[in-house]
Amino acid sequence: MTVEFEEPTFNLTAAIVGWIVPGAGHWKVGQTARGWLILLGVGGLFLLGVLVGGVDCVDRREDGMWFIAQAGAGGLAFATDGLNTMFLKSGRVGELLPLAVQSGTVMVSSFKGAGPSNEIGTLLCGLAGMMNVIAVLDVLYRSTPTVSANSSASNGAFE
Amino acid sequence: MIIQLAYVPFLQPLPTVAQWWWLLLVPACAAISVIWKAVRLDTLEHFWREAITMTAHSVLAMAALAAALMVLLRVVIPLLATS
Numbered sequence: 001m002t003v004e005f006e007e008p009t010f011n012l013t014a015a016i017v018g019w020i021v022p023g024a025g026h027w028k029v030g031q032t033a034r035g036w037l038i039l040l041g042v043g044g045l046f047l048l049g050v051l052v053g054g055v056d057c058v059d060r061r062e063d064g065m066w067f068i069a070q071a072g073a074g075g076l077a078f079a080t081d082g083l084n085t086m087f088l089k090s091g092r093v094g095e096l097l098p099l100a101v102q103s104g105t106v107m108v109s110s111f112k113g114a115g116p117s118n119e120i121g122t123l124l125c126g127l128a129g130m131m132n133v134i135a136v137l138d139v140l141y142r143s144t145p146t147v148s149a150n151s152s153a154s155n156g157a158f159e
Numbered sequence: 160m161i162i163q164l165a166y167v168p169f170l171q172p173l174p175t176v177a178q179w180w181w182l183l184l185v186p187a188c189a190a191i192s193v194i195w196k197a198v199r200l201d202t203l204e205h206f207w208r209e210a211i212t213m214t215a216h217s218v219l220a221m222a223a224l225a226a227a228l229m230v231l232l233r234v235v236i237p238l239l240a241t242s
Contacts, residue, residue, distance in 0.1 A: 033203055034197050034198070034203065037193055037194070037196075037197035037203075037206070038194055038197050038198070040190075040193060041190045041191070041193035041194035041197065042190075042194060044186070044190050044193075045186075045187065045190035045191070045194075048183070048186055048187070048190070050169055051168060051169060051173060052172065052173045052176060052183065053172050053173075054169065054170055054171050054172045054173075055169060055170060056172070057172075087170065088170070093167075093170055094170075111167070111170055111171050113171075113172035114172075115172070115177065116176055116177045116180055117172030117173050117174070117176040117177075118172055120176060120180055120183060121172065121173075124183070124187060127187065127191065128190075131190075131191060131194045131195075132194075134194065134195070134198060135194060135197075135198055138198040
């Protein structure tokens with residue numbers, strides 16, 4: 001079987017789509033199997049992070065530096081931050097407790113994470129974001145594969 | 160009175176992670192290998208074999224690094240201190 005590649009093109013739309021939904025950029029350029037594998041990897045890593053640290057491990061306001069890395073996972077990171085604000089910070093789930101800080105007293109959720117769980121969850125979500133950035137950079141210049149007409153059988157590599 | 164609340168997945172941090180956090184290295188390495196191989200391989204014919212091999216290499220390398228650091232901290236540095 002012969003697999004030929006078109007000239008690499010600048011796939012800006014695919015890169016944006018791939019940032020919002022991990023793997024979707026590869027679907028857009030016709031590499032469906034790669035897209036699913038990227039979604040499995042990035043989504044799995046991100047979900048593992050949220051499972052370990054809770055939704056509080058993605059916090060745009062309090063952990064701004066970490067969120068830069070986590071935001072690489074696009075929609076997943078922003079959705080989790082939204083859920084954190086909607087449920088925990090508003091007190092809709094759990095209860096808001098007063099916490100004394102240097103500048104006074106702030107109200108924090110009783111579900112707020114602290115300690116190794118939160119740190120590891122934050123790290124795993126950050127890793128997921130950075131790995132998705134690699135996938136986005138890959139799809140930016142990825143050429144669309146075409147299987148030539150004289151091929152005898154497909155190896156399932158490309159869909 | 161102490162009230163033990165039930166753990167709510169995805170909302171609360173996972174309890175008892177402090178005892179087995181190092182086991183999370185395996186799924187983290189597996190996910191990173193799946194993404195890396197999905198991006199780097201020309202064809203996906205031998206994808207799972209390559210991803211599993213990379214996962215095993217990463218985990219073994221981390222374990223070797225941990226063992227080396229343990230030897231350094233528990234054997235080499237105490238020897239330097241006494242000599």
